[in-house]
Amino acid sequence: MTTPLVDARGIVKRYGPTTALADGRITVLPGESHALVGRNGAGKSTLVGILTGLQAADRGEVRFDGEPAPPLADRDAWRRKVACVYQKPTVVPELTVAENLFLHQQPQRRGVISWRRLRAEAADLLAAWDVRVDPDARTADLGVEDRQMVEIARALSFGARFIILDEPTAQLDKREIERLFTRMRALQDSGVTFLFISHHLQEVYEVCQTVTVLRDARWITTAPVADLPRRALVEAMAGESPEAVAAQGAAPRDTDPDAPVLLEARALSSPAYTGVDLTVREGEVVGLAGISGSGKVELAETFAGLHTPASGTARLGGATLPFGDVRAALRAGVGCVPRDRHDQGLVAGMTVGDNATLTVLDRLGRFGFVGTERRRALATALVDRLGIHTEGPGQPVADLSGGNAQKVVMARALASGPRLLVLINPTAGVDVKSKESLLARVDSARDDGVAVLVVSDELDDLRRCDRVLVLFHGRVVAEHPAGWHDHELIASIEGMDHHG
Incomplete structure (x- = not known):
């Protein structure tokens, strides 16, 4: 032996x-x-x-x-x-x-x-x-x-x-x-x-x-x-x-092809992507797929205010979407789960409740003062809504498991009642059950009429989408409606069914 x-x-x-x-x-x-x-x-x-x-x-x-x-x-x-x-x-x-x-x-x-x-x-x-x-x-x-x-x-x-x-x-x-x-x-x-x-x-x-x-x-x-x-x-x-x-996952649902367009992007270009046209309707979930360097993450981050494109425009609910300003994007109605919960998603030294309500502090008080009870009530509601396993809103967020920490990031994105929800790798590094819980939030956002953009390398995340756009070398090269087969999507992602 x-x-x-x-x-x-x-x-x-x-x-x-x-x-x-x-x-x-x-x-x-x-x-x-x-x-x-x-x-x-x-x-x-x-x-x-x-x-x-x-x-x-x-x-x-x-x-x-x-x-x-x-x-x-x-x-x-x-x-x-x-x-x-x-x-x-x-x-x-x-x-x-x-x-x-x-x-x-x-x-x-x-x-x-x-x-x-x-x-x-x-x-x-x-x-x-x-x-x-x-x-x-x-x-x-x-x-x-x-x-x-x-x-x-x-x-x-x-x-x-x-x-x-x-x-x-x-x-x-x-x-x-x-x-x-x-x-x-x-x-x-x-x-x-x-x-x-x-x-x-x-x-x-x-x-x-x-x-x-x-x-x-x-x-x-x-x-x-x-x-x-x-x-x-x-x-x-x-x-x-x-x-x-x-x-335990929600059944797929037919989307309304006549629902009003909430997000409309025209001719967006930057060093990471070129000539992107994109629409997402009310209550529609659109996926962005592609290999690393395809431009999918940078494109999604642009809508969340993290980048300014070299050219092109985007409108959300008929109003011009501000670029390069996260706070302005938040005010315009964009909620975001960023690509890395450790570096971009959580403030490690703060509690679960503080992290969950960071985006809505201006609504919880007046003249720069935050109402403690109002914040606690909202945080408790968010913890319950997302099924976050915690001792309470006062627990340090650093003590949570990966799945529960990601739920806190999702809670904060939803706290502001966004019209556009941008989710980047929303289930990275979480277990099977937490993944199911996080993806159920996508379904409920859709039911609420939110436009949802999901960027992921996980096929399971993309299956929830009404359609998936594939980027290759910064260009949208394919669109797959719901019901695609794995091999079809992977062929597009790997550049096997087109010349890029």
Whole structure:
């Protein structure tokens, strides 16, 4: 029998009255990619915190290569065992790649940092692990994919050969995901072991050999991926059949072809997109699809006031839509769920209620004073409306799971009663049930006569749309009415059915 690289058993972790893990366990063999899946709140983050030495278990044991885990205080020993690459970057954006790789361990000569040696050693390290990134590049200028590879290289430089990837594909497009998986396989061949956390189950089948499922803070099963059909995996995660989960979604609804046009854009052009004409009717949900660099995100962000196009016009409800001014767009009736809830969506130091009501403070009081009771009442109503699992509006938003944090961002977008709702990657990094809940809000916005624009790489998000526009190299190249087949839409997105 091979000695497991990582073996955690009987892990129990409580936070006051809350049991975050009642029976956490995982056994990872050397050189494999092992998936850890479960809905938000299943205990994945708690188990990762214990496996990385960020917190101690109340009960249970963690062993690395047959040896007990290091003491919590010995951070260097933990770094030599394990590293986690999170959705949120842990690199320092203003420093170069080389400076990040050797942060706090820069090569020195007579007490002074040797910048030449630093760059040379960084180049050697990157080359050794086939990470094709310029050591002198500012880390803030890197794409998500390259930033993740820099974090992996940094972990390997400490001697760790067990890397935890937490939702690594949440902000990547299809091609970037394929490149990441190719690099993972190459690193596995070099002796690196991965724990892969993802809500996208098809990725588990593409890149992992083994899967462990947690549900309701307990271990449910560990099995070879090849032996576990997708249906069985969904049932293990959800505790119910896929049909039961799907049945909770709203039925598709016919839209009124004569409904008035709410959003009308004409000849919009910018460095990211060219000559875009677009209309969205009252009560209509329109999807925007395309690979990374297609211009779909920038186009949607333009309507939310984040960019100013070089030319073209847009009107919302007959009035000119202001560009380049988020507050003016909000006043004009635009609600937005931005592409990244961490950087653009939430104020981490504030409460659930504060975050949910940020866009409507001017309506909650007079002369610059916000009525506390009115804000609490509105926040409570939003929490109830979106089914946000929280101790109350006063709970810090940083304490919430990914799915509930995303619901807070959605609550804020809906709080202003928008006429146009712009949703960018609205279900990225959330579990099956939270995804269903968030998409149900799309249906209720449609029923309320709101015009909805959904930008997503997730086919499930786009299925709710009345039609989907596909952008390729900044141009709208195809339009698919509801009822499209996956292969048709993917062909358009990948540029296989047109010349772009």
